[in-house]
Amino acid sequence: xxxxxxxxxxxxxxDTGSISVEALRGIDLLIHAGEHVAIVGPSGSGKxxxxxxxxxxxxxxxxxxxxxxxEVSRLPDRDxxxxxxxxxxxxxxxxxxxxxxxxxxxVELPLLYAKRDxxxxxxxxxxxxxxxxxxxxxxxxxxxxxxxERQRVAIARALVTEPALLLADEPTGNLxxxxxxxxxxxxxxxxxxxxxxxxxxxxxxxAARARRVVSIRDGCIVSDEPASLAGSAxxx
Numbered sequence: 122x123x124x125x126x127x128x129x130x131x132x133x134x135x136d137t138g139s140i141s142v143e144a145l146r147g148i149d150l151l152i153h154a155g156e157h158v159a160i161v162g163p164s165g166s167g168k169x170x171x172x173x174x175x176x177x178x179x180x181x182x183x184x185x186x187x188x189x190x191x192e193v194s195r196l197p198d199r200d201x202x203x204x205x206x207x208x209x210x211x212x213x214x215x216x217x218x219x220x221x222x223x224x225x226x227x228v229e230l231p232l233l234y235a236k237r238d239x240x241x242x243x244x245x246x247x248x249x250x251x252x253x254x255x256x257x258x259x260x261x262x263x264x265x266x267x268x269x270e271r272q273r274v275a276i277a278r279a280l281v282t283e284p285a286l287l288l289a290d291e292p293t294g295n296l297x298x299x300x301x302x303x304x305x306x307x308x309x310x311x312x313x314x315x316x317x318x319x320x321x322x323x324x325x326x327x328a329a330r331a332r333r334v335v336s337i338r339d340g341c342i343v344s345d346e347p348a349s350l351a352g353s354a355x356x357x
Contacts, residue, residue, distance in 0.1 A: 210279030
């Protein structure tokens with residue numbers, strides 16, 4: 122099974138001037154293609170910093186990060202931007218849709234940044250919306266969509282480039298319970314179809330939908346186990 126994410130001794134220190142804050146401390150992590158992994162931890166645990174490094178939004182202070190076999194730890198900003206566009210699909214809590222664009226135009230954006238052919242771009246964007254059950258809402262603005270529909274547009278946008286990794290940051294945080302369950306069902310279906318899914322969350326119920334749970338505290342991984350075992354350990 123091929124590797125998608127490999128972190129070797131990754132640490133991250135933020136220098137605030139008067140003090141240094143060690144957000145990550147020697148993280149080792151391996152995620153294979155087709156896995157469904159949740160990273161959990163309380164506020165201040167380092168999970169957001171870890172997500173930024175895995176998403177190529179930041180670089181480690183020390184250690185190495187390999188994405189799909191390529192070391193990306195020290196790449197220049199331009200190359201990191203290219204990798205984010207083509208190899209990582211992002212789904213955020215706040216959806217991050219452009220209000221003046223329709224659903225299909227929002228989904229097209231990663232392909233436009235990659236300078237894909239206009240006709241092919243529209244075809245792929247429509248197909249991505251069909252895949253998340255929103256073909257009939259393609260030409261609606263975000264304001265005309267429910268929260269669950271907006272998050273499905275965000276998922277279609279994340280998937281349109283066929284990335285190596287789907288990275289979701291608190292993807293149900295702005296949704297009610299029913300719509301949150303619909304989004305988690307969608308992640309389950311995507312994973313069954315072969316998509317590698319990584320969810321970053323503080324919610325143990327969301328994490329339990331993954332197959333593997335990595336717990337982080339004080340910048341260190343404190344456990345890495347199947348979701349069923351993690352849930353049992355968390356139960357009173």
